Amino acid sequence: MIKIMQAIRISFGSIWSAKLRSGLTTLGIIIGIAAVVANVSLGESFNVYFSDEINAQGSNFIIVYSQEPNLFYSNELQVIDKTPGITAVSPIKQQLGVVTCFSQKKNIDIIGVTEDYQDTSNIIMENGSFIRDQDAFSAVIGSKVANEKFKRKISTRSSIDITLRLDGNRTVTRTFKVKGIIKPLNASFAGGGIDRDVSIFIPVSTINQMLEKDDFSAFVAMSDNIEDVQNVSDAVDKRLARNFGVSSRDLNDEDAKPYRIFNQADVLEQVNKLANSLGSFLVAVALISLLVGSIGIMNIMLVTVTERTREIGIMKALGFSSTDVLLLFLVESVIISLFGGLLGAGVGIAGAYLVTTILKLPFLYSPYIFEAGLMVAIIVGVVAGVYPARKAAKLAPVDALRYQ
Template sequence: MSSFEIGDYMLKVRQAIGISLGSISSSKLRSGLTTLGIIIGIAAVVANISLGESFSVLFEEEINAQGSNFIIVYSQEPNIFYANELEIIEQTPGISGVSPVKPQQGEVTYFSETKNIEIAGVTSDYLNTANISMEEGSFISDQDTFAAAIGSEVADEKFDRNISTRSTIDITFRLQGNRTVTRGFKVKGIIESPGVTVVGGGSIDRDVSIFVPVATINQMLEEDDYEYFFAMADSIDDIGQISDEVDERLARNFGVSSRDLDDEDAKPYRIFDQADILEQTNQLANTLRNFLVAVALISLLVGSIGIMNIMLVTVTERTREIGIMKAVGFSSTDVLVLFIVESIILSLFGGLLGLIVGIGGAYLVTNLLEMPFRYPHYVFEIGILVALIVGVAAGVYPANKAAKLAPVDALRHE
């Protein structure tokens, strides 16, 4: 193609854009209704991709807030974890800390007001393994006996009077034989809220819980077992290998053969780590995102059908105009380009508005749900590309129909 032909072709495209913009502006209501479907469809796609990313970040933040490189080992049978199992995990290479955990429902009394609250027996290692930060005071130590660290909601919302450090609370447990045991605990510190909802098995909602020495809770309950262990690996990169080593050592302890290590039913316990939960939640987030995008694509399909319908109506309305264009020298290709360009302009305009609406909608939803707001930069490319594809796809058939109109028949059309 010569330079003259290229320039001539570009002139036709510029003419097509100018004529298309004039046609769109002269029928504002029709054009607005045409782009509405695309706006809704693109906005739904963009918003749902953004929400999917936000959910993924939320899950990851929640998991990371529950501990540093954590490994959780919990029992499937009663009374199987004791000091011996705690020692096995402590001596596993790569384990930098481990706390036995024993949750128990208790009755907490403060200034003659009693509430049912979860009491968790732990050791001082739980401070680091569970990524706990203190709002006030300090966490319990292994030398403490009747000391407690309480969640922020327990301190500020559970009772009519706020609980502060150095306050004394009474904790009552119910034992077998309809017996009860009550002890007074000095509040050493108030735990800072992690600001996320707890996810992941074995975690304790620290906002509404009270932590006491596990030895003390066992003494009060007249028991010496633990419910599960919350351990911390040296590195997130090696957490899988360290978790496997803990699994092998515990399996030998319980007489489980090496060939049954992968058989969860053969072991009286379950073990999982932070990487396992992150993988599961990422799969959940991806599934959720794909579902939301699939639903949004249906809206987009409806919008593209709307554009096609409007363009078909436009062809009928402008039949005489098409006849005049052909009579004065416009070719079938010119008419084809004209209608495709008009369809693309409508789609791109709707796509740009859809991007704005979609990102704005995702921002509002994440703020309402108190989620982190995230959107991948590729949503802009996706939005424009999808709008372009929709414009071409929806405009080809009406444009081809217009291009095939015979000039004489078009001029006779009433």
């Protein structure tokens, strides 16, 4: 029986004798494996990117927002604050205001919060400090407000005028001292719908005083840890439902409650589903390329069998068995696939790195991706080579020698 090393040497000779044909066949595998490796890596990169984006918005956050006007007051704030597992909670009151600075007027979102908002939303200060509950007319501004909105950059201790519109077509204007500038987040998602980079934060008591109101539009809270965030969120939901007279049997009926509640675990679950779907789609597209490459190998090996019919007849006349011929053609197919897999895995990793660099995504490379690429290449080589190899092995020596 032919030895495996002898089969490899003969296969390399056959491949080298048809360099162009073998190269084009290998190219199909290179493209298929590269697409699979790159898309698997990109799928993981998107997964991590989306998770990092959400985590940047807050620590173990729970967000409650009203479905009706004038729904949340100090009583609801106390209900959430006293829920076991809640470590911080801030009410939110948001309104579009006109900000005047350096004789320029700009429409900017004004967000009323408490000092707990810094912890619940992972606010990191670039300059100065965040507002405190005892502050009155202090403001903390987003990085784009400080550096891009006006003709000159706003610094800490600068003064800005904020004008809000009241009922009855009235307006109220107050002067605020800039206490701090928030470090830019540069994230695609905004927790609670607030883009901190283009917003101005002031004490919620001050914005309510200006608006002559005492209600809140939403709450953002923080649980002890991410493992308990779902249980704490459910506890908050039950307490608020009871507060608004919603029966326990209607707790899961969103239409029965005048508010909506979601938490970090909910968002991460949805994001992971999105990332997994995206990854599956990318891999499915890549597998189509790999299928085309495997068909190319099968096609070229069938052509090789036809071209080498007389050679096969001579081999059998010299004592090579059908198993020897089968092994020769399988080894040749696997060598083409393995070489294509090596190059394809390298090209795929380089391609994934290039794409993640351009899109500013985290580049993730796990050794198993490279190993999986090679394993897939070998499997493709075996599967694509079985039929041509069996066809070659079944040729009768007399008929093969007569072939012209």
